[in-house]
Amino acid sequence: xxxxxxxxxxxxxxxxxxxxxxxxxxxxxxxxxxxxxxxxxxxxxxxxxxxxxxxxxxxxxxxxxxxxxxxxxxxxxxxxxxxxxxxxxxxxxxxxxxxxxxxxxxxxxxxxxxxxxxxxxxxxxxxxxxxxxxxxxxxxxxxxxxxxxxxxxxxxxxxxxxxxxxxxxxxxxxxxxxxxxxxxxxxxxxxxxxxxxxxxxxxxxxxxxxxxxxxxxxxxxxxxxxxxxxxxxxxxxxxxxxxxxxxxxxxxxxxxxxxxxxxxxxxxxxxxxxxxxxxxxxxxxxxxxxxxxxxxxxxxxxxxxxxxxxxxxxxxxxxxxxxxxxxxxxxx
Ligand code: GLN
Numbered sequence: 001x002x003x004x005x006x007x008x009x010x011x012x013x014x015x016x017x018x019x020x021x022x023x024x025x026x027x028x029x030x031x032x033x034x035x036x037x038x039x040x041x042x043x044x045x046x047x048x049x050x051x052x053x054x055x056x057x058x059x060x061x062x063x064x065x066x067x068x069x070x071x072x073x074x075x076x077x078x079x080x081x082x083x084x085x086x087x088x089x090x091x092x093x094x095x096x097x098x099x100x101x102x103x104x105x106x107x108x109x110x111x112x113x114x115x116x117x118x119x120x121x122x123x124x125x126x127x128x129x130x131x132x133x134x135x136x137x138x139x140x141x142x143x144x145x146x147x148x149x150x151x152x153x154x155x156x157x158x159x160x161x162x163x164x165x166x167x168x169x170x171x172x173x174x175x176x177x178x179x180x181x182x183x184x185x186x187x188x189x190x191x192x193x194x195x196x197x198x199x200x201x202x203x204x205x206x207x208x209x210x211x212x213x214x215x216x217x218x219x220x221x222x223x224x225x226x227x228x229x230x231x232x233x234x235x236x237x238x239x240x241x242x243x244x245x246x247x248x249x250x251x252x253x254x255x256x257x258x259x260x261x262x263x264x265x266x267x268x269x270x271x272x273x274x275x276x277x278x279x280x281x282x283x284x285x286x287x288x289x290x291x292x293x294x295x296x297x298x299x300x301x302x303x304x305x306x307x308x309x310x311x312x313x314x315x316x317x318x319x320x321x322x323x324x325x326x327x328x329x330x331x332x
Contacts, residue, residue: 112149113170114151118172119131122171131328133173139320159296162184162296163298169308174295177226184296187296195230197264197265198271199256200257201282212234219231221243221252222249222251222252253275
């Protein structure tokens with residue numbers, strides 16, 4: 001009996017869908033094409049008003065493909081717990097891939113969390129956040145037909161904002177590490193970073209080995225960065241150094257200038273920028289660590305991660321990323 005009822009409902013729903021498809025056949029095809037090409041057109045908005053049978057189905061890729069992500073994400077929370085049989089069955093397999101507008105926290109907007117204290121990747125210029133990450137993200141958003149919004153928060157808070165679904169992605173000269181991979185998924189890497197050591201001219205620290213061999217130094221780092229993590233594990237945990245953690249890299253460098261720490265371990269590009277602003281500081285030749293920068297996404301948010309990854313790979317392949325990097329770093 002129940003079976004027959006279900007079958008009837010399916011047949012009814014299919015008939016309804018078919019008639020809707022016939023009624024607006026041209027429009028449907030048009031909006032599908034627009035979303036496929038990621039154009040600026042409001043591909044998502046017409047979908048919002050689409051027939052109830054389709055929109056009520058819990059088939060949104062963002063929802064279905066993020067088993068680990070918290071239900072806080074609007075895409076997930078929009079889907080009912082257990083929809084009545086009559087609305088759950090039809091048409092989901094016929095749905096086209098979600099347009100980019102529908103796989104972000106806020107429809108049509110790509111929200112990037114960063115910490116705009118990291119020149120030349122992200123920094124404030126007047127009232128605008130600029131830099132390599134800001135421009136690459138802008139190019140990605142344009143490719144996906146989305147408007148970029150950048151949220152400037154503590155570096156320490158970026159991964160939590162991503163995993164809680166408050167933002168779409170974290171992009172902050174962020175190093176791919178095994179530990180971070182436990183909580184977020186990363187895009188393709190788009191840049192290489194190097195952890196370097198900044199000292200005052202004439203410092204007894206002349207290379208990385210001195211931190212271990214001489215020992216007893218006070219090292220300044222930006223909290224929760226890989227500079228912090230590595231020196232903590234390698235040196236502080238071994239009783240070989242004291243680590244002082246600052247909210248911003250610039251604060252750590254200021255502590256070095258005023259003699260409160262003996263050196264700063266930080267990424268090479270911001271290091272160059274900070275040293276250029278503070279005469280009397282030098283970057284040691286030796287590298288503490290070489291790493292890859294990538295964009296972080298909520299674990300399991302493959303719909304958005306994949307969309308961004310395709311765009312990013314294209315921007316790498318066609319030389320756009322290199323052009324942006326060269327603009328800020330120069331061809332050295
Ligand atoms: N690359 C470093 C990290 O990921 C620092 C990034 C930053 O300070 N914005 O930890």
